[in-house]
Amino acid sequence: MRPSHAGFGGSMRVQMSRVRVDDILELDLAEPARTGAQVVLRPVGGRTAPLRGRRMRTWVGGRRAYVDLRWEPLTEGTWAVRWSEPGRSSRQMWTDDPCYDLAARREYAARPSRREVAALRAPDGRLLVRVRRVRPYAEVREVEVRDATVRITGFLAHTAPPDTSTAAELLVRQRDRATAFAFPAGLAQEVFRCAVPLPPLARAHAHDRPHNEWDLWLRVPGRERGYRLRALCDDIVGKKGRVAFPTTAVRTDSGAVDLRPYFTAADGLSLLGTGAGPRPPSGGGAED
Numbered sequence: 001m002r003p004s005h006a007g008f009g010g011s012m013r014v015q016m017s018r019v020r021v022d023d024i025l026e027l028d029l030a031e032p033a034r035t036g037a038q039v040v041l042r043p044v045g046g047r048t049a050p051l052r053g054r055r056m057r058t059w060v061g062g063r064r065a066y067v068d069l070r071w072e073p074l075t076e077g078t079w080a081v082r083w084s085e086p087g088r089s090s091r092q093m094w095t096d097d098p099c100y101d102l103a104a105r106r107e108y109a110a111r112p113s114r115r116e117v118a119a120l121r122a123p124d125g126r127l128l129v130r131v132r133r134v135r136p137y138a139e140v141r142e143v144e145v146r147d148a149t150v151r152i153t154g155f156l157a158h159t160a161p162p163d164t165s166t167a168a169e170l171l172v173r174q175r176d177r178a179t180a181f182a183f184p185a186g187l188a189q190e191v192f193r194c195a196v197p198l199p200p201l202a203r204a205h206a207h208d209r210p211h212n213e214w215d216l217w218l219r220v221p222g223r224e225r226g227y228r229l230r231a232l233c234d235d236i237v238g239k240k241g242r243v244a245f246p247t248t249a250v251r252t253d254s255g256a257v258d259l260r261p262y263f264t265a266a267d268g269l270s271l272l273g274t275g276a277g278p279r280p281p282s283g284g285g286a287e288d
Contacts, residue, residue: 012083014095014127017119021108025067025081025119025129027093033060036086039067039093041079041129053082053090069117074131078120081127093127098235105233109139109157110190116158134158138192138218138227140269143261145246150196150261150271152216156227161190168220170194172201172271175213179204185218192218196271202250202257205273212273229269239263 016028025039037060042053057068084090099119108116113134120128136159144151152170168185181201185194196216205212217226236242240263247260259273 011091012093014081014093014097016097017081017095017099017127018101018104019069019108019117019119019129021111023068023070023117025069025117027065027067029063029065032062033065034085035060037065038084039065040082040084040090041074042082042090044078044080044128054079055084069129069131074117076131076133079129079131081119081129094125095121095127096125097121099127100235102234106139106141106155109233110155111158112160113158136225136227137232138229139233140229140231143245143269145248145261148198148248148250150198151193152195152229152269153191153193154229155190155192156187156218156220157232159227162187162220162222165189166221168192168194168218170196171217171219171226172196172214173217174204174206175215175270177206177212182219187218187220194218198248198250198259198271199252201259201271201273202252203254205252205254205257205275207254207275210274214271214273216269216271230267231263231269232267239267240265 013030014027015030016026018026020026038058039056040053041056054071054074056071059066081093082090083093099121116132116134118130120130122128137157138154139157140152140154142153165186165188168187169182170185171180171182173180183194183196185192201214216229218229219226231239243263245261247258250257250259255275257273257275259271262270262272264270
């Protein structure tokens, strides 16, 4: 049973909270807002930021409030969300909302940005805002293993898509080795689709190693850097030990090789190859 914080210690309860793609925090309040109310963000766990917090530009109407989080001086870190009304001390905002929507998270990630702002619910129910720097990458939406092929769909995250549909490449690079393969990938605006045939990787398997890891990168024509394939929009913590994909046995002249996709500790999508015999539970080594 979830605790209710409405009215506890003069707190304010929030029924729904989302950060929109324009970095506006939208709040559904449990009680009507008073005229002149504002949201105050107070840093959590930081010693250098001012403890008095930052008053944010806020629009209120009835049980709905909108908070402008586009202010650049809002530094990286986690901020407690507090409610301030004229003539009263600010009070902590609490929520039972998990503050997560997969479709909204993917829509947010699909826009060009170097900063991510997200609403979070602390384990004790406090409403928080997290600000962090982000780098462009290739967000993985679906992985299908069938007929000795791994098919992947996803989208470019935190970067502008190409102006037109284009032929990209999926670079499959053997970790800690120079071996690499490039396979065609389709890119329509931000959405990519690609496939990795497993037999070439099996034939290139280094049998002197207990396991081989292959890291996946999307290369877009006209762009200097590649985009690492990752799955960051979901709320699954520790995908490396929780998400499992089917294993495909591929026979080669040097022996059988088992290959399967897996998520790394950094939520990157990679492929793991092992020779005949027991398989390790997950990939090793440091991914790129």
